[in-house]
Amino acid sequence: MHVDQLSSAQLEQALAQAETDYQTLLSQNLSLDLTRGKPSAEQTALSNDLDGILAGNYVAEDGTDVRNYGGIDGLPEAKRLFAETLGVPADEMLIGGNASLTLMYQVVEFALNFGFTNPWKNGTGTPKVLCPVPGYDRHFSICQHLGIEMVTLPMLDTGPDMDEAERLTQELDNVCGIWCVPRFSNPTGCVYDDATLERLAKLPSLAQGDFLVLYDNAYAIHALTADAPKLGSIRDYAVAAGTEDHIIQFGSTSKVTLAGAGVAFMSSSKSTLTRFKNHLGFQTIGPDKVNQLRHVTFFKDFEGIMAHMDKHAAIMKPRFDAVLETLDRELSGTGMGSWIAPQGGYFVSFETRPGLAKTVVALAGDAGIKLTPAGATFPYGNDPADSNIRIAPSFPSIEDVQATMDAFVLCIKLATLRALVGKQ
Ligand SMILES: Cc1ncc(COP(=O)(O)O)c(C=O)c1O
Structure with a gap:
């Protein structure tokens, strides 16, 4: 349900649940990182044959x-x-x-x-x-x-x-x-x-x-x-x-x-x-x-490059799917944020409600989840709406991407509900 349609009591109840879940998250002592827009070791290994390929020529x-x-x-x-x-x-x-x-x-x-x-x-x-x-x-x-x-x-x-x-x-x-x-x-x-x-x-x-x-x-x-x-x-x-x-x-x-x-x-x-x-x-x-x-x-030739890119896509796609399926399942229709499902590249861009990106990144950080600093996607590190968070799922394992996204949506819920309840 959309958060703007929740009554005060429902908001309080949802917040209490999110606070409890967040305490559980804190107790897990996670150490995960979704900041790095770089290929995984599995991807770089696709090019191991570059080594020695000239064979003297x-x-x-x-x-x-x-x-x-x-x-x-x-x-x-x-x-x-x-x-x-x-x-x-x-x-x-x-x-x-x-x-x-x-x-x-x-x-x-x-x-x-x-x-x-x-x-x-x-x-x-x-x-x-x-x-x-x-x-x-x-x-x-x-x-x-x-x-x-x-x-x-x-x-x-x-x-x-x-x-x-x-x-x-x-x-x-x-x-x-x-x-x-x-x-x-x-x-x-x-x-x-x-x-x-x-x-x-x-x-x-x-x-x-x-x-x-x-x-x-x-x-x-x-x-x-x-x-x-x-x-x-x-x-x-x-x-x-x-x-x-x-x-x-x-x-x-x-x-x-x-x-x-x-x-x-x-x-x-x-x-x-x-x-x-x-x-x-x-x-x-x-x-x-x-x-x-x-x-x-x-x-x-170029066909060789494109065949190689298919192998990258096979490694990347499940990671993007983990991100997007988690966002869809947990946040779709809630009004807690928006995102675009990319069909390529290395990132998913997430928009929190205005003024919450720094809070979400800090909440995640306290739980051992490193997210790209809020504002990093803007000149001088200044996102005037404080709403953009860049998610980079290529480098961690799929299990780690999933664990990170579970924590991420929880931090989104907590930050959003705290802000809404605090305003009332
Ligand atoms: C848009 C964009 N351009 C350039 C680069 C870096 O490219 P290079 O490794 O060729 O310097 C990146 C790396 O993340 C990028 O996202």
């Missing part, structure tokens, strides 16, 4: 000895392979090191200080980047670290609120970019629809100065089911709008092969990549091409 298809310096934009065969994950031509790819986050940081720093056209820092006022919220905390840390102001806008089921994105880009001084996670966004799991992609591709032409769509396609191929929504091509919309220099896509195999020892890549127009490549040349003589060749040898 260190020569790339163009004759390059991958054990030596050079090739700043990566091996041609790696470009071809990973271009398919982003849906772009291979000659619009740059293959980097082990982390797409590094590429994102380098791109933002380059745009700020040197500029793909004009340095962001030379614009009128502090450079600003639009941040759809809730979003990915490490995008926000890059901005904060580099002194870039973050301007939030709502994330809808279809992607960022584009009315707001267009308005802010036109009305504020020095809006220089927007962060996007277009497929299975972190944390809401939404997939941007075509209308959003088309408007995003046109956004750079509304800005006064150099504007970048920072398009972090981290979960491009991370579907949980075969019928998960597909993502349209922002590149095609950008080519039609003449903005392809301003769209920069990122991706990696951190959650395909090995997190921290995978291959990161990015895509943009040839001229944008050339500018960035020249900048990269001051930082490195070349990326880890041995790892790139290992990955190409391991996967062979």
